[in-house]
Amino acid sequence: xxxxxxxxxxxxxxxxxxxxxxxxxxxxxxxxxxxxxxxxxxxxxxxxxxxxxxxxxxxxxxxxxxxxxxxxxxxxxxxxxxxxxxxxxxxxxxxxxxxxxxxxxxxxxxxxxxxxxxxxxxxxxxxxxxxxxxxxxxxxxxxxxxxxxxxxxxxxxxxxxxxxxxxxxxxxxxxxxxxxxxxxxxxxxxxxxxxxxxxxxxxxxxxxxxxxxxxxxxxxxxxxxxxxxxxxxxxxxxxxxxxxxxxxxxxxxxxxxxxxxxxxxxxxxxxxxxxxxxxxxxxxxxxxxxxxxxxxxxxxxxxxxxxxxxxxxxxxxxxxxxxxxxxxxxxxxxxxxxxxxxxxxxxxxxxxxxxxxxxxxxxxxxxxxxxxxxxxxxxxxxxxxxxxxxxxxxxxxxxxxxxxxxxxxxxxxxxxxxxxx
DNA sequence: CGTCTCGTTAGCTTAGTAAG
DNA sequence: CTTACTAAGCTAACGAGACG
Numbered sequence: 001x002x003x004x005x006x007x008x009x010x011x012x013x014x015x016x017x018x019x020x021x022x023x024x025x026x027x028x029x030x031x032x033x034x035x036x037x038x039x040x041x042x043x044x045x046x047x048x049x050x051x052x053x054x055x056x057x058x059x060x061x062x063x064x065x066x067x068x069x070x071x072x073x074x075x076x077x078x079x080x081x082x083x084x085x086x087x088x089x090x091x092x093x094x095x096x097x098x099x100x101x102x103x104x105x106x107x108x109x110x111x112x113x114x115x116x117x118x119x120x121x122x123x124x125x126x127x128x129x130x131x132x133x134x135x136x137x138x139x140x141x142x143x144x145x146x147x148x149x150x151x152x153x154x155x156x157x158x159x160x161x162x163x164x165x166x167x168x169x170x171x172x173x174x175x176x177x178x179x180x181x182x183x184x185x186x187x188x189x190x191x192x193x194x195x196x197x198x199x200x201x202x203x204x205x206x207x208x209x210x211x212x213x214x215x216x217x218x219x220x221x222x223x224x225x226x227x228x229x230x231x232x233x234x235x236x237x238x239x240x241x242x243x244x245x246x247x248x249x250x251x252x253x254x255x256x257x258x259x260x261x262x263x264x265x266x267x268x269x270x271x272x273x274x275x276x277x278x279x280x281x282x283x284x285x286x287x288x289x290x291x292x293x294x295x296x297x298x299x300x301x302x303x304x305x306x307x308x309x310x311x312x313x314x315x316x317x318x319x320x321x322x323x324x325x326x327x328x329x330x331x332x333x334x335x336x337x338x339x340x341x342x343x344x345x346x347x348x349x350x351x352x353x354x355x356x357x358x359x360x361x362x363x364x365x366x367x368x369x370x371x372x373x374x375x376x377x378x379x380x381x382x383x384x385x386x387x388x389x390x391x392x393x394x395x396x397x398x399x400x401x402x403x404x405x406x407x408x409x410x411x412x413x414x415x416x417x418x419x420x421x
Numbered sequence: 422c423g424t425c426t427c428g429t430t431a432g433c434t435t436a437g438t439a440a441g
Numbered sequence: 442c443t444t445a446c447t448a449a450g451c452t453a454a455c456g457a458g459a460c461g
Contacts, residue, residue, distance in 0.1 A: 048448095142431080178431060186428090203427045246427090246459075428457085435450075441443085 032066040033077060034097075034167035035155045037134075045176045047139045050121075051153070059134040061155045061169060063127055071130040077166060078130040081158040084123045084137060089150025089173035097167065104154065104168050109146060124158070143176040150175050189256040192221040192281065199223065200253040201246045211237055224254055224282035259284070 038060045039053045053059040063072045072078050091107035111118040122135030143151045155169040187198045196212050197204040215237045226234040259280050
């Protein structure tokens with residue numbers, strides 16, 4: 001059975017015809033079929049880059065029954081051959097999909113004269129069970145030269161099912177940019193080794209980029225380090241030309257940089273290891289973050305009249321937990337093995353504890369580092385060990401942190417691992 | 422409103438590579 | 442070695458936003 005409209009007036013309601021094993025099965029219900037793209041196209045789109053669906057999904061074309069919204073899994077149409085074409089971005093702007101076949105054809109965009117076909121790759125696909133995967137296709141040219149400066153993708157059925165009109169699919173309109181634009185894209189989030197112009201408001205070879213380069217701020221890491229160590233100095237490098245608003249945008253963008261988990265520990269010479277600081281690769285301290293968190297969760301903050309009352313209270317606070325064994329009154333033998341020749345890190349949580357003796361041992365039980373500490377950033381601690389640098393080359397991968405009377409087997413921190421990096 | 426700066430775009434140039 | 446093709450780099454033009 002065949003339904004014909006006039007050449008410009010195809011009926012959108014068609015009688016669905018099933019053909020199976022050469023037998024014709026006539027459906028009494030009227031059906032309106034159309035192709036649909038699934039899911040939306042992932043933006044932005046660049047020339048030479050594969051067109052993909054949102055969230056890294058492959059782009060698909062599905063044959064759908066307009067009335068039920070369901071995919072047509074059976075029948076000859078569910079195996080149709082489909083062609084992907086490029087359409088003008090303003091095609092069917094407000095029409096709600098009521099285009100004719102000729103209107104669709106007239107809005108197909110061809111390549112510019114002397115250029116390669118606008119789409120490269122597998123422009124044809126075969127539906128299977130009503131769904132087909134769009135293969136590897138990409139644009140060869142940007143969309144700036146067209147009347148709307150945008151493209152859409154269209155999908156149309158190549159086969160003729162006895163003149164039955166299957167409505168074509170179109171995507172949302174989108175801009176196709178020259179792939180070279182991709183080279184100068186900002187990174188979200190930026191990474192530490194990125195050049196500093198990957199940050200918002202820092203133009204490549206622009207005034208700010210030059211000012212930063214003059215002061216040897218080449219990378220996002222350099223920028224972040226200066227931001228934490230000397231924010232005023234960094235602000236001065238950028239100068240008055242950078243407005244407060246721009247500064248905020250750049251700094252906010254830089255702060256989204258995902259830092260690695262490495263931590264560094266520093267005991268000033270002569271401090272007898274009573275004071276030390278743990279910091280990130282860009283000089284950000286755990287304390288900074290904790291204080292910020294504390295001000296946000298003020299109800300959880302404990303007030304003390306003075307430092308003495310803090311220590312008095314804290315020793316009682318932590319008296320019954322795993323840190324108790326650390327307060328043994330042992331004298332510290334200092335950092336005699338401490339040397340910035342090899343770096344080690346352990347991972348865990350930062351918390352205040354009573355003064356304790358810390359010993360770091362390699363897996364073969366050789367003593368790497370001892371110190372008397374008031375604060376331990378278990379899990380975010382880094383040390384440098386001269387003994388270890390030798391042993392590391394021989395294949396040592398980890399050591400345990402043992403606090404207090406480890407010789408009696410009370411290894412409270414076994415689960416904390418010390419790792420070479 | 423003029424100036425400064427960044428962000429984007431795209432034409433042109435250069436470098437690299439494969440084929441003959 | 443020459444030629445053809447492609448990818449990458451350079452740079453000018455233009456628009457937008459911030460600021461005085």
